[in-house]
Amino acid sequence: MSKFRFNHNLLSVALISACAAGARADFLNFCVGPTPRFSPGFIAYEVQSPIFAVSMGIAGTVDYNAGTDTPPGCFGAHISGNVRGRIGFGAGTRGTIHSDIDDNMGFTWGFHPARDGISGVCGTSAYAILTEDTTTSLFGANGFQTAFVGLSDTYFFARTTNGNTRIECRIDLVADSARVNWVLTNTDTVSHSIGLGFGSTVALFSENLQEIHGASPSTSPDGTYVTVPGIKPPRTEHRWIRSLDPAGFPSSVNFSWSQPEAVGIQIMNTKDTATTDPNDPNQSQTAVDGFVLGNANFLIGWVSGADSNAFSNFIFQEPVSDVGFAANDAYIQTWNPQLVGAGSKRTINAFYRSTWGDSLYGRPYSVVADTPKVINLAQGDANQFAQNPFPIRVWVDNNRGFASIDTELPLQDVRVQLLLPDGMTIVGPSVKTIANIDARKQGFVDFLVQVDSFAAGDMTYQVKITPTPGPQKTLTGVIQVIAQPKMTLRTDANLITSPWTFDSPTWENILGLVPDQDYQAFTYDPVQKGYIVSTGPDRGHGAWIISKIATTNIQLGSNPQAPTDYKPQADGSGGAPLISLKPGWNLIGNPYHVAFQLGQIVGASNANPNQSYTYVDLVKQNLISGSLAYWDPSTVNYGFIQKTTDHVEPQRGYWIFVPSSQDVVIRFPPIFQVGVRSQDEVAKPWQQTEKQWRLQIAARSNSAADDQNFVGFASSATNAKSLRVYEPPMAPIKNGLSLAVDQNVAGTQTRMSQALTEGTGRQEFSIKVDAREAGPVTVTWPNLSTIPKNVRAKLVDVATGETRDLRKVSGYTFQAEANLTRSFKIQLEPGTVSKAIIGSVVVTPSGRGPSASIRLNYTLGSDATTTVRILSSNGREVMVVGSGRADKAGQNEVVWNLRDQANRAVAPGTYRAEIVAEGADGERVRKITPIIVIR
Numbered sequence: 001m002s003k004f005r006f007n008h009n010l011l012s013v014a015l016i017s018a019c020a021a022g023a024r025a026d027f028l029n030f031c032v033g034p035t036p037r038f039s040p041g042f043i044a045y046e047v048q049s050p051i052f053a054v055s056m057g058i059a060g061t062v063d064y065n066a067g068t069d070t071p072p073g074c075f076g077a078h079i080s081g082n083v084r085g086r087i088g089f090g091a092g093t094r095g096t097i098h099s100d101i102d103d104n105m106g107f108t109w110g111f112h113p114a115r116d117g118i119s120g121v122c123g124t125s126a127y128a129i130l131t132e133d134t135t136t137s138l139f140g141a142n143g144f145q146t147a148f149v150g151l152s153d154t155y156f157f158a159r160t161t162n163g164n165t166r167i168e169c170r171i172d173l174v175a176d177s178a179r180v181n182w183v184l185t186n187t188d189t190v191s192h193s194i195g196l197g198f199g200s201t202v203a204l205f206s207e208n209l210q211e212i213h214g215a216s217p218s219t220s221p222d223g224t225y226v227t228v229p230g231i232k233p234p235r236t237e238h239r240w241i242r243s244l245d246p247a248g249f250p251s252s253v254n255f256s257w258s259q260p261e262a263v264g265i266q267i268m269n270t271k272d273t274a275t276t277d278p279n280d281p282n283q284s285q286t287a288v289d290g291f292v293l294g295n296a297n298f299l300i301g302w303v304s305g306a307d308s309n310a311f312s313n314f315i316f317q318e319p320v321s322d323v324g325f326a327a328n329d330a331y332i333q334t335w336n337p338q339l340v341g342a343g344s345k346r347t348i349n350a351f352y353r354s355t356w357g358d359s360l361y362g363r364p365y366s367v368v369a370d371t372p373k374v375i376n377l378a379q380g381d382a383n384q385f386a387q388n389p390f391p392i393r394v395w396v397d398n399n400r401g402f403a404s405i406d407t408e409l410p411l412q413d414v415r416v417q418l419l420l421p422d423g424m425t426i427v428g429p430s431v432k433t434i435a436n437i438d439a440r441k442q443g444f445v446d447f448l449v450q451v452d453s454f455a456a457g458d459m460t461y462q463v464k465i466t467p468t469p470g471p472q473k474t475l476t477g478v479i480q481v482i483a484q485p486k487m488t489l490r491t492d493a494n495l496i497t498s499p500w501t502f503d504s505p506t507w508e509n510i511l512g513l514v515p516d517q518d519y520q521a522f523t524y525d526p527v528q529k530g531y532i533v534s535t536g537p538d539r540g541h542g543a544w545i546i547s548k549i550a551t552t553n554i555q556l557g558s559n560p561q562a563p564t565d566y567k568p569q570a571d572g573s574g575g576a577p578l579i580s581l582k583p584g585w586n587l588i589g590n591p592y593h594v595a596f597q598l599g600q601i602v603g604a605s606n607a608n609p610n611q612s613y614t615y616v617d618l619v620k621q622n623l624i625s626g627s628l629a630y631w632d633p634s635t636v637n638y639g640f641i642q643k644t645t646d647h648v649e650p651q652r653g654y655w656i657f658v659p660s661s662q663d664v665v666i667r668f669p670p671i672f673q674v675g676v677r678s679q680d681e682v683a684k685p686w687q688q689t690e691k692q693w694r695l696q697i698a699a700r701s702n703s704a705a706d707d708q709n710f711v712g713f714a715s716s717a718t719n720a721k722s723l724r725v726y727e728p729p730m731a732p733i734k735n736g737l738s739l740a741v742d743q744n745v746a747g748t749q750t751r752m753s754q755a756l757t758e759g760t761g762r763q764e765f766s767i768k769v770d771a772r773e774a775g776p777v778t779v780t781w782p783n784l785s786t787i788p789k790n791v792r793a794k795l796v797d798v799a800t801g802e803t804r805d806l807r808k809v810s811g812y813t814f815q816a817e818a819n820l821t822r823s824f825k826i827q828l829e830p831g832t833v834s835k836a837i838i839g840s841v842v843v844t845p846s847g848r849g850p851s852a853s854i855r856l857n858y859t860l861g862s863d864a865t866t867t868v869r870i871l872s873s874n875g876r877e878v879m880v881v882g883s884g885r886a887d888k889a890g891q892n893e894v895v896w897n898l899r900d901q902a903n904r905a906v907a908p909g910t911y912r913a914e915i916v917a918e919g920a921d922g923e924r925v926r927k928i929t930p931i932i933v934i935r
Contacts, residue, residue, distance in 0.1 A: 044083060045149050045156040047173045049442055050094040051368065051395065052354060054171055054178035056156060057083025057140070058147045082307055085140020085158070087126045087171070087200075089178055089265055089352050096356040097393050097446075098372050101206055102263035107255070107352075109201035109214075109296070125300060126200035128169075129311055130162050130184070131337050133193050136310045137162040139169070152404040154440050164188035175366035175397040175442070177274075177353040179283075185345040194346055195337030199311055201296040202255045202329040204264050213257055214329045223327035224255040224264060225674065226293065230599035230644030231614070233672050235572075237294035237321035242287070248616065250291060254355045254674065255329060259568075262373045262675040267291075267331060268351040273476075275351045277362040286348045289336040294321070296330035355674070358477030364401020365411060367475050369394050369463050374594075374675035375451055375481045382562045382593075383484055389427050389450040392418065394463055396444070398437040401470065408439035411467040418447045419462040423455030423481070437467075454553050456483035457595050457649035480673065483593040483650040485560035487511075488553050489519075493733045494545045495631035495653040497589020498537035500560035505536040507545070509558040520546040522732050526582035531732055539563075540579045540668065542587035542653020544732050566592040568670035581624070581656065581664040585729055588628075589653045594671045598628065599644025603666035612667075616644060619722060622746075623664050625657035629728040629753070636735075637705045638728055640753065655728035659745065688786045691715045694756060695793060695806075696783040697739060697826065699769050701776065701816070704737035711741055711765040711826055712787070714756040725754035735773050742766040760830070767824040771816040779824065780811040789923065791830050798823040837861030838917050838927040846895065850935045851905070854896045856881070856913050858927075860889050864917040868894045870931070871912045878906060887917070898933060908935040 042060030046053060061080045088108045095102035109125035128139035140160060147158040155172040168183040184194050202224055205212040214224040227233045228250045242249040251272065256264040268275055271285035292299060298314040311332055316323045333350065340346050353359065357368040370393040378384035394416050402409035414434040418426060427448040437443040451459075463475045485500050489511070502510055507521045515521075521534040522544040534543045568574050576591035590596070601615040605623045619626040627642040630652055638655075641648070648654065648668075658664050686694070694712030698705065709727070714720035727740035740751035743766075757763050771777055784793065784806055793806035797814065799822060804812050816822060839859035846853040856868065866887045870879040879901055882894045896913075898906055911931045918924045 039080075042083070043147075045147070047149070047154050047156060047171075048092055049154070049173055049175075049397075050092040051096075051176045051357075051370075051442075052092050052173060052178065053090045054173060054352075055088045055090075056158065056169075056171065057086040058144060058158065059084060082140075084143060085127060085138065085160075087128075087180070087198075089126075089200075091263070091354065096263060096354070096370050097391055098356065098370070099261055099263050101257055101261055105263065106205050107202065107265040109203035125203075125296075127198075127300075127308075128182075129197045129199075129309070130165055130167060131193070131195040131197070132163045132165050133337075135163060138307050138309050139167055141307050141309070153400050154403070161187070164192055165194055172400060174351075174361050174399060175359055175368045175395060176357040177351050177359065177361060179361065180350045180352065182348040182350075183345055184340065184348070186340040186342055189342050191339050191341045193337035194340045195335055196348055197311060197332055197334040198350065199300050199313075199330060199332035201300050202265065202331070204255065204257050214255065214327065223325070224329050225258050226329060227254045227256065227672065227674055228252075230597055232600050232669060234293060235324050235326065237292075237315035237317075237323055237325055239292040239315060239319040240290065241319070242289050253291070253293065253331065256355050256674050259672070259674055259676060262356055264355045266353040266355045267333070268353065269333065274353070274359040274361055275349075279363060282347060282349075283363065284349060285351050286335065288333045288350075290332075290334035292332045293325065294330060295323070295325040296328045299330040299332055358475060360473055360475050362473075364470050365465075365467065365473075366397040366399060367394065367463065367465050367473055368397070369461075369475055369477050371461070371477060371479050372675065373480065374673060375479060376676065377482050377484065377562070377593075382560070383453070383486075385451060385453070385481075385484075389448045392447045392449055392461075393444050394418070394447070394465075395442055396434060396437055396465060396467070397442045398439055403439040409469065410439060411437040411443075411470060413468050414443065415464075415466040416445050417464040417466075418449075419464065420449065421459050421461060423452045424459055424461070424479075425450050425452070451481055453484050454486045454488050455481045456593075456651055457481060458647050480595055480647070480675070482676070485556040485562075485593075486553065487556060487651060488551065489545060489547050489549075490551045490633040491547055491549065492633065492636070493631060493731045494547060494633055495542055495587075495731070496545055496651055497540070497542050497591075497653045498556075498560075499539060499563050499591050499593045499650060500537075500556065501539075501563070502537075502556075502558040502560055504558045506558075507534065507536055510537070510556050510560075511545075511554055512557050513549070513554075518547070518549050520548075522546070524585060524587040524729070526584055526586045529584060540576055540589060540591040542589040542655075544653075546732060562593055563591065566594055566671045568672055574670040576668045578665050578667055581658050581666060583658050583661050583663070585726075586656050586658065587653055588656050588666075590648045590650050591668050592671060593650045594673065594676055595647040595649050596669055596671055596673065597644060598641055598646045598648055600669040600672065601666055602669070603664055605660065605664045606662040607660055618664070618666075622721070623658070623660050623662075624666075625659065625724070625726050626722055627725045627753075628654040628656050629726075630654050631731055635705060636703070636731075636733075638708060638731075638753075640708055640725060642725070655726075657726040657728075659726075689715075690788055692719065693787045694754065694783075695781055695787055695826070695828065697741075697767060698780045698782060699737060699739040700778050700780070701735070701737050701771060701773070703735045703773075704733075704771075706737050706739045707782075708753055709739050709741060710754040710756075711767075711828070712756050713763070713828075713830070714758050717758040720756045720758045723754060723756050724752060727751040727753040730770065730772070733772075736770075737772070737777070738768075738770045739779070740768050740770075742768050762827065762829040765826040765828070767826055769816065769822045769824065770820075772819060774816060774818040776813055777816040777822075778811045778813040781806050788830065790919075791828060793829075794827040796825040796827065798825060838915055838925050841913070841915065841927060841929045843913065843929060843931055851898065853898065854931060854933075855893060856896065856915075856929070857891060857893050858915055859891055860887055860917060862889045862919055863887065864889075864919050866892070866915060866917045869914045869916075870896055871914055871928075873910050873912070875912075877901075878911065881913075896931075906933060908933050 039060040043058035046055035091102040091105040144158045149156045157170045159168045166185040170181045172179045203214040251270040253267045269288040275285035277283035294315045301312045315321045359368045376386040378386045398411045417431045432445040434443040459479045465473045522531040523534040525532045604612045618624045627640045629638045692715040694710040697709045698707035730736040730738045741755040743752045743755040795804045842857045866885045868881040913929045
């Protein structure tokens, strides 16, 4: 298979709604006319694979409204547009196997993959702006000193100079993405502040050029479907600045054809697993400092005959406008100016990807899994999936590793293994092999997957790639399955909800089980603050089903009907009825058969009834908890969701805590998930650092566990508050077990699953362990190795007074009494020195004569536990002078009386004094000094 192709001196351009590519008169007549005109010496480069394409204009112009046969209404006048430095993105010849719409689709206004003898870069729709001190300039405005398509790898390169900055742009085609590498070199003899911006008008247009989404004017009124992780799809202009709101800054922005059709372009702003090269951080995505989303006319500017040296970069209000941008989408990314010394350089990497792929781009080869984002229900039949079984295609791209010219190396016997979660099975073999993938080529294998009708929610899969040569890679992705009216009921506790409506809405009729004999059902009354009997499902609320039978799959009875209010409306309406939350704990549940993102919840509080707020704002104002707890019956333990991008799963109940004294009303959003066919960073992922870390505390009995509990330090009081996680009530089961941190919150002792402090120095946390059954319970601290090495950590059993150094033992077991609480303390004391450093060692006799003792004086850089031994010349232990000494930082001394362990005088000769010092972090330092004994 041909990996790529490029066109040189013969490339034309594709301008959505203003210029066109291809010999299709119906679209060409729309703006350019049947005879597009290009200047002499017109040059554009393009590299294209079956799944992605990218191009750049190098020289020349293209005429818009060229020819007398052009109909009026496009621009009203002849315009000649420069193409130098303009960049376009598009799909390849195949795109995803799950849709035909993106075959040869263009992603940016002014681009279309090469065919019919012409290609697509034109106009001012996608360009870069350099900032040097206070001066801005257009990339490519000065022409290129050199430009070429490389023979090694799959890329093209262009170099130019603006002012005192040499700009080198290399664009690699990497699997289903374009990696744009900018190297900005200060050629001056003094330092300059150098920054970069890149913007584009997004226009997705189908292969036959009959339908366009995102450009205006257009043959279609539809804009692209824009999604940002963790919030509702934006419909109005937004400007995000990372330094002002790092948690809310979009890690990526997707421009899709529509909600049902998950094809389009993903703009990366923050590195993720796919765009991180573990072998070379300099190859990874560079964090974007600013991102603005809005109307193309005001952000990028309209087609004109003159080059622009700056973005228009205008939105009507700052930072969030109330003006829509639908059908005319554009964005600008900015990397803020940084001081670059004379002769030094700054490197910026940016990835532009397909929206459908789960990928790994790190060298020496890339992997892409092409899966459906959502497994939808069949039209008109909630008991069938629309496509089952379905294909998964895995691409392997032999590029940027074994693709250098004259040293090409094929990947051979590429073993591809697909690993699926419970609820999905492979039809056929789970391991397939690609015999050979030549340098700069791609290969793929297809798997057929069957999804079980009882599966629902996020299903995590893995693909393992083992080539020859090259390292093994493991790619992880998620497929969302819309729930059918079926349920797996496990023995003992199940925390569930139901989105369906029933003819007879009682658990007995729905489950087909006998009350008390087969099951018990409870819900939680937040007013009485206790469990009460549940007779049937309450949509939007959770319930406990305590099953007394073996784990079974249940087809829900009583004629279940799917909800219809999950479908979003153009005016922002839609969604399930509001849910009222009372102070304290509340049981809620997803009211839909489709998962949605936690950050899309909105609500209002009686504490401030004049305005509604986003989920993030509700948490910031301490109106609701920053996490939801769910019950995992497979582990008999609670789990938590906390990130705004975490999914609230279908048919699963959740605990939510209201810390305020006022009621809170929340609205579950309609479903905005791309791929759902609706027409039929409150917190970032936790990272342990020296300034912010947490110690996990777990409790386990013979039949239950509670292991999602943490104590530690936050970087600020604000973070400590926002990162609170409340401990939900114990599940209503006979062998229940709960571990909680007892913390004072707003003057009230409160049970927490995560309690952090912003304080420095020694901190103490009160731990409570409750067990419904008597028996042995073991408390452990499984992530101890990840907290800073200089932290001293101790466990104190309040009942017995026993103390354990957490770095010396792996756990503490005690005999729990039924329905009684055992109290512990966790003491954490950060130190200032992470390792006991042994300094100088001085050996001196204590007196005169052959029998005089030997003094060993040594210095320590910190407090440490030391052991001093005397060894013979061959390393045999002669005498232990001091064992387990609690030495202090500074000078310390031991004395050897020249005798061995049996109190016999040692013979003359050479001996060695070994000093081993163990610091608070458990690390040991060893030092040996010779001693000569003369008799």
